[in-house]
Amino acid sequence: MSSILVTGGAGFIGANFVLDWLRRTDESVVNLDKLTYAGNRDNLAQADERRHVFVHGDIADAALVSSLLAQHRPRAIVNFAAESHVDRSIHGPSEFIDTNVVGTFRLLEAVRGWLGQGAAAQQASFRFVHVSTDEVYGSLQPGEPAFTETHPYDPNSPYAASKAASDHLVRAWHHTYGLPVLTTNCSNNYGPLHFPEKLIPLTIVNALSGKPLPVYGDGLQVRDWLYVTDHCSAIRRVLEAGRVGETYNVGGWNEKANIEVVRSICALLDALRPRSDGRSYAEQIAFVQDRPGHDRRYAIDARKIERELGWKPAESFESGLRKTVQWYLDNPEWVRRVQTGAYREWIARHYQQPPAEAAAAAA
Ligand code: NAD
Ligand code: TYD
Numbered sequence: 001m002s003s004i005l006v007t008g009g010a011g012f013i014g015a016n017f018v019l020d021w022l023r024r025t026d027e028s029v030v031n032l033d034k035l036t037y038a039g040n041r042d043n044l045a046q047a048d049e050r051r052h053v054f055v056h057g058d059i060a061d062a063a064l065v066s067s068l069l070a071q072h073r074p075r076a077i078v079n080f081a082a083e084s085h086v087d088r089s090i091h092g093p094s095e096f097i098d099t100n101v102v103g104t105f106r107l108l109e110a111v112r113g114w115l116g117q118g119a120a121a122q123q124a125s126f127r128f129v130h131v132s133t134d135e136v137y138g139s140l141q142p143g144e145p146a147f148t149e150t151h152p153y154d155p156n157s158p159y160a161a162s163k164a165a166s167d168h169l170v171r172a173w174h175h176t177y178g179l180p181v182l183t184t185n186c187s188n189n190y191g192p193l194h195f196p197e198k199l200i201p202l203t204i205v206n207a208l209s210g211k212p213l214p215v216y217g218d219g220l221q222v223r224d225w226l227y228v229t230d231h232c233s234a235i236r237r238v239l240e241a242g243r244v245g246e247t248y249n250v251g252g253w254n255e256k257a258n259i260e261v262v263r264s265i266c267a268l269l270d271a272l273r274p275r276s277d278g279r280s281y282a283e284q285i286a287f288v289q290d291r292p293g294h295d296r297r298y299a300i301d302a303r304k305i306e307r308e309l310g311w312k313p314a315e316s317f318e319s320g321l322r323k324t325v326q327w328y329l330d331n332p333e334w335v336r337r338v339q340t341g342a343y344r345e346w347i348a349r350h351y352q353q354p355p356a357e358a359a360a361a362a363a
Contacts, residue, residue: 001051003028004239005074007059007107008081010035012194013131015043017078017232022048024236030072032065034058034099037342038084042334043193060103065110076127076239079107082166085197086135086159087350090292093158100162101169104130108173115179128181129239130170134224134251135160136185139295146224146299149185149247156293167247174245182242184235187251187300191228191320192327195338197346199223199258200321203265204328205335207281208273213266214351217290219259222297226252227320230313237311248309251300254317259285261321268325288351 004021008014009031018029028051033039035056044054053072057064059081081103083089083096108128115123137147138154155164173179194201203213234250242248256264266281275281305311315323328335 001026001028003030003053003072003074004076004078005030005032005068005072007032007077007079008039009033010039010041010043010054011080011084012038012043012191013189013228013231014080015040015193016191016228017080017235018044018052019046020229020232021236022051027051028053028072030055030068030074032057032059032068033081036083036095037340037346038195040193040195040338042337058099058103060098060106062106062110065107066114069110069114073122075125076129077107077111078129078131078235078239079104080131081107082131082163084159086157087197087291088346089157089159089162091350093162096158096162100159101165104166105169108169108179112173112177112179123180126180127239127242127244128170128179129235129242130167130181130183131235132167132183132185133160133163134185134187134249134298134300135295136164136167137298140297140299142222142297144297146251146301147185147249148301149249149304156295160295180244182238182244183247184238185247185249185300186231186234187224187226187254187298189226189228189231191324192331193334194228194324196335197343200225200261200265200324201328203262204269204325205339207266207269207284208328211284212286212288213262213281213284214286214288215259215262216288216294219262219287220257221294222255222257222299223261224251224299225254225256225261225317225320226250226313227315227323230315230320233314234305234311237309238305241309243308248305249300249302250305250311251302252313252315252317253300253302255297255299256317264321265325268322272325273329 010033
């Protein structure tokens with residue numbers, strides 16, 4: 001049976017991708033994940049274990065990756081593994097360099113070594129899909145055209161810089177060594193299984209537990225939102241029909257100011273799970289200190305993938321956000337289990353809760 005190797009498949013997008021892949025194809029998935037704070041075996045509880053091989057390990061472990069390639073002979077790799085949270089990259093960039101830069105380098109080298117030993121036919125059909133972000137392009141002014149694939153790289157956060165570096169490595173391994181790579185640069189995702197350190201799940205989880213809803217600065221920063229399963233369908237399409245060596249920007253034409261996103265979540269919760277005092281969740285909104293170097297606006301021009309590969313998102317922002325809020329309402333146990341001591345420590349440190357409040361949260 002043919003298989004693909006997915007890295008980082010216990011995280012938010014990777015797990016959604018693996019679950020979708022198992023539902024929609026009859027191929028196996030080898031899933032290599034380090035299980036950092038963001039990786040969670042619970043995310044894969046619905047995976048068909050007959051076609052899903054989970055391997056706990058690091059993409060930077062070249063010997064492990066080489067042995068997995070030799071053993072499973074995957075026809076493709078989809079590389080999701082990364083440190084992914086901008087705020088964490090500001091507090092501590094080191095792991096972002098280790099995984100996003102050095103890890104990607106080691107993974108590319110292991111793949112190069114393996115392909116070098118293989119048959120020409122295997123080399124011709126093999127694909128390496130590198131999953132990246134729109135944040136590598138930097139920040140747009142209001143009214144500037146959205147990012148196309150030829151927009152210059154201009155990363156501003158340690159996270160964005162580390163992803164930009166990984167994109168450059170992937171590109172160079174294609175141009176120099178002929179590795180059959182494709183890169184996707186996607187806008188902000190949201191949906192089920194999203195770790196509640198990012199804006200949308202944090203807002204839902206905090207709202208339901210009566211906590212403040214932190215909005216950085218003036219809340220007018222703009223992000224371009226895509227429902228996670230639409231990102232997964234774009235990656236599948238790129239893997240299936242994308243041109244080797246090309247980059248595809250992925251987005252749903254859904255630019256929203258952060259405050260608008262938070263207000264929309266509050267309105268959905270007001271309807272679906274009204275507060276016991278009858279007041280709106282919007283009363284919990286709290287403007288807090290801005291993120292250093294905060295990018296003002298991201299926007300993706302998705303015309304290339306639409307035109308060349310016929311990809312289109314299935315969800316609007318309204319339908320996707322409703323599904324997302326409903327998923328968090330339906331899965332309190334998942335939320336409870338990811339809110340470990342390490343999660344609470346991060347929230348307390350990052351939002352500088354007074355010690356008494358942090359202790360209460362950890363209790
Ligand atoms: P995530 O943080 O939820 O998950 C990352 C996963 O990678 C976790 O399961 C983690 O355990 C694993 N991992 C981390 N370091 C590893 C290592 N060294 N070896 C093996 N596994 C490792 O991230 P996500 O939001 O699912 O993002 C997945 C990918 O998509 C990332 O590359 C990210 O840059 C990219 N991306 C994310 C978004 C978004 O909005 N979340 C948008 C565009 C692109
Ligand atoms: P985030 O979900 O961290 O994604 P990214 O920084 O990769 O875009 O943040 C989305 C936007 O929401 C970003 O402009 C920062 C902002 N934000 C807040 O206003 N408050 C928060 O508590 C968080 C986590 C993010």
